[in-house]
Amino acid sequence: MPTSATGPSSSLRPRAARSAQSGFTLLEILVVVVIIGVITSMAVISVNVLGKDRQLDEEAARLRAILQQVQEEVVLQGRDVGMRVDAHGYDFMRYDARRARWQLDTDDPMLKERTLPDGIEAELWLESRRVQLETRVPPPPPEPESESTATDQDPRMIDRLDGEPDSEDPAKKTPAPQIVVQASGDLVPFELLLHSSSSDERRAIRGNVEGQIDVQDPDADRLP
Secondary structure, eight states, X not given: OOOOTTSHHHHHHHHHHHHHTSOOOHHHHHHHHXXXXXXXXXXXXXXXXXXXXXXXXXXXXXHHHHHHHHHHHHHHHTOOEEEEEETTEEEEEEEETTTTEEEEOOSOGGGOOEEOOTTEEEEEEETTEEXXXXXXXXXXXXXXXXXXXXXXXXXXXXHHHHOSTTOOOGGGOOOOOSEEEOTTSOBOOEEEEEEETTTOOEEEEEEOTTOOEEEEOTTTTOOO
């Protein structure tokens, strides 16, 4: 007896087609949901971590660490250290009590002149007043001491050589540092703001009269 075209073999085809077109299984849907959840979590973590300006944080932390190290050194050496700041960098000076002047420190690698990374600028506040920052210039080299002492010379000759005691050549005056770490470890209170033009974020390095130095985000409470 011949097999009909509408027999059992032909009746299975629509069912198989329907099964193939029935969509994803429950397990496949759950796997997709888990993958989407993991990707979303990673995106949130990336925003929280990478949203901060890492370069700005590193620069602020470096500056704080240097100032804290300076505090320890001045207490041991009993000699004031000052920090000169401009919009693009900073350097350090030591106070020479014998000459009664500030001198640039060129011997200590920790106190070397530093330039802020591109896109980061400094802003300084002292006693709640913004300081007009000028470009730092190297101070003049110290004058060599005379072989003969003052006691070996006629006082009248000293007057003729030195001129008036209170006169000083303005070109030889060394710009004083704005931030001073005293030999006692105390600080002249200050707030040094580092601003990043790329992320528009800021970090504040703050020092108080007790010598405490902190790094804060002054915009932490700012609404997005």
